[in-house]
Amino acid sequence: MAAAVVSLSPAHSSHMRPLAAARVLLYCISTRNFNGSHYRTEPLRRCSHLLLQSAPKPIPSFPRSHFLCLRVFCCQTLSADTELGDKVCEGIQRFKKRLRIFDVKGGLDEGLGSVGNRITIRGWVRTCRVQSSVIFIEVNDGSCLSNMQCVMNSDAKGHNEVDCGNIAVGSSVVIEGTLVKSPGSKQKVELQVENLAVIGKCDPLVYPIQKKRASREFLRTIAHLRPRTNTFGAVTRVRNALAYATHQFFQENGFVWISSPIITASDCEGAGEQFCVTTLIPNTLEGNDSHVAKIPTTDNGSIDWSKDFFGKPAFLTVSGQLNAEAYASAFCDVYTFGPTFRAENSNTSRHLAEFWMIEPELAFADLNDDMACAAAYLQ
Numbered sequence: 001m002a003a004a005v006v007s008l009s010p011a012h013s014s015h016m017r018p019l020a021a022a023r024v025l026l027y028c029i030s031t032r033n034f035n036g037s038h039y040r041t042e043p044l045r046r047c048s049h050l051l052l053q054s055a056p057k058p059i060p061s062f063p064r065s066h067f068l069c070l071r072v073f074c075c076q077t078l079s080a081d082t083e084l085g086d087k088v089c090e091g092i093q094r095f096k097k098r099l100r101i102f103d104v105k106g107g108l109d110e111g112l113g114s115v116g117n118r119i120t121i122r123g124w125v126r127t128c129r130v131q132s133s134v135i136f137i138e139v140n141d142g143s144c145l146s147n148m149q150c151v152m153n154s155d156a157k158g159h160n161e162v163d164c165g166n167i168a169v170g171s172s173v174v175i176e177g178t179l180v181k182s183p184g185s186k187q188k189v190e191l192q193v194e195n196l197a198v199i200g201k202c203d204p205l206v207y208p209i210q211k212k213r214a215s216r217e218f219l220r221t222i223a224h225l226r227p228r229t230n231t232f233g234a235v236t237r238v239r240n241a242l243a244y245a246t247h248q249f250f251q252e253n254g255f256v257w258i259s260s261p262i263i264t265a266s267d268c269e270g271a272g273e274q275f276c277v278t279t280l281i282p283n284t285l286e287g288n289d290s291h292v293a294k295i296p297t298t299d300n301g302s303i304d305w306s307k308d309f310f311g312k313p314a315f316l317t318v319s320g321q322l323n324a325e326a327y328a329s330a331f332c333d334v335y336t337f338g339p340t341f342r343a344e345n346s347n348t349s350r351h352l353a354e355f356w357m358i359e360p361e362l363a364f365a366d367l368n369d370d371m372a373c374a375a376a377y378l379q
Contacts, residue, residue, distance in 0.1 A: 098122070100143035104179065104189070111189035117179050121148055121191065122199075124228065125171045127211060128162070135162050137193075139173060145230055149182065149190040150175050158196030169210065170202035170228075246337055246358060249377050255360065256331045260320030260338060265312060268319035273343035275316040275353075279309040316341035321359050328361035335360040 099119055105111045123141030130136075133154045138147040152159060156177075161167050174197045182190040208222050209229065219226040226232050247257065263277050280295050280303065296304040305312050320336035327334045340357040358377075362369055 101139075101141050101146065101148045102143035105146050105148070105187075106144060109188070111179065112181065114179050115181050115189060118177070118194075119179055119191070120174065120176045121150075122174050123148070123172070125167060125169055125173060125202075127169065128167050130162065135159070135167075137167065137173075137175075139175060140228075142233070145233055146187075149184075149187055150177065150193050150196075151190055152193040152196065156193045156196065158193075158198075161196060161198050166198045166201050167196075168202050168204040168207070170204075170207040171198060172200040172202075173198055243337070243356075246377075250335045250360065253333070253373075253376075255333045255335045256327070258320065258324050258327045258334045258336050260317065260323040260336045262317055262339065263314050264317045265310075265314055266317075266322050267315070268317075268322045273345070274318055275341050275343045277314045277316060280307060318342055319357065319359065321361070324359055324361040328363045332363045333360070 099121065101121060101123070104114055104119065104121075107113065121139060121141060123139040126138040126140050126147050128135065128137050135152040137150040137152060139150055140147045152162070167173070175191060175193055176195040177191045177193040179189050180192050182188060184190075208218075209225055214229065216231070219229065219232070227236065250257065267274060282294055296307040298304045308314070318340060320338060320340070324334050324336045336357075336359045338356060339354060341354050342352065344351045344353075360373060362373065365373075
C-alpha cells in the first residue's frame with residue numbers, strides 16, 4: 001500500500017492531490033485491500049491526508065457507506081481533474097514546425113507561389129549592405145544553403161538597429177515582412193521587411209568568418225563557428241541524409257539497432273591499436289603538466305590499474321561487433337551504427353582516428369545472404 005501511495009501521489013502539486021487520492025482508492029478497491037475491517041485503516045488515512053492538503057478545490061464529503069459510493073467519488077474526482085488538466089494544457093503552446101527558408105524557397109518555383117504572404121524568419125546575418133535609404137540583409141537559418149534577401153526601407157520598424165551598428169555578419173535576428181517578387185536575377189523572391197528585432201549582437205571586428213572563402217586549416221581553429229560555413233553545412237546535410245537512409249534501410253528490413261558501448265575492455269578486431277581511457281593522470285591543466293611519477297604503479301613498476309576508474313584497463317571501442325553478435329543470438333537480425341576509434345599511427349585518408357561504422361549481424365545466414373544485404377544497402 002505504501003508503494004502505491006508513493007507511486008500515485010504527486011505530493012508536490014496541491015492540484016493533483018485529489019486525483020492521487022482517488023487513484024489510491026481505486027487501487028485499494030481493485031486489489032481488494034479495501035474491504036470490511038480495513039475500511040477505516042491506513043489506506044483511508046492516507047487518502048484523507050492527501051485530500052486535506054488540497055487547498056485549490058473544495059474537499060468532498062468522504063463516502064462511508066458502500067464501495068459503490070467510493071467508485072462514484074473516485075470517478076467524479078478523476079473527471080474533475082481531467083477537465084482541470086485540459087484547461088491547463090490549453091495554455092501550453094502546442095509544438096509545431098516553424099517556417100524555415102527552405103519551406104519558402106525549396107520548391108520548384110523557388111518561392112514564387114508564396115508571393116504576397118506575410119512571414120517571419122529567424123536566422124543569422126550573412127551579409128549586410130547599405131545603399132542610400134535601402135538596406136539589403138541576407139539571412140540564413142540553417143535549413144538550406146540559400147539565403148533569404150531582406151530589403152529594409154527607412155520607415156521599417158527596427159531600422160535604427162542598423163544605424164546603431166547592431167546588424168553585422170553573425171548577428172541573430174527575427175524579421176517579419178511580406179514576401180515579394182525580386183527584381184534581381186540572383187533570387188526569385190525577397191522579403192520586404194516590416195519589423196526587425198536583434199536577438200544576439202555580433203562584433204564585426206572580432207567575428208572571424210567573413211564572406212570570402214576560408215581554408216579548412218583556419219576553420220579548425222574556430223570549431224564552434226565553422227558549422228555556419230557552406231562547406232560544413234553541405235557536409236553535415238550529406239551525413240544527416242546518409243545516417244537517416246542507413247537507419248531507414250535496416251529498420252524497414254526488420255533489423256534491430258544495437259547501441260554498443262563506447263568505453264570497453266574488449267578488443268574486437270585484435271589488429272588495430274586502441275585509445276586508452278584513464279583517470280590515473282591528474283586533471284591539472286588536463287594532464288599537460290603532470291609528472292609520470294604521479295601515476296600509481298605496482299611493486300614491479302607496471303601501472304596499477306586497480307586505482308583507475310574501472311579498476312582495470314579501459315579503451316575506446318574499435319568495433320561494436322562483439323555486442324552485435326551477442327544480440328544477434330537473441331534478436332536474429334541486428335546492426336550497430338556509431339562512432340569507432342582506431343589509434344593507428346598513420347596520416348593517410350584511409351586511416352582515421354574516429355569514424356562511424358555500420359556493422360550488421362544476421363543469424364541463420366550464409367555468405368550469399370551477407371552479400372545480398374550489402375548490395376541492397378548500397379543500392
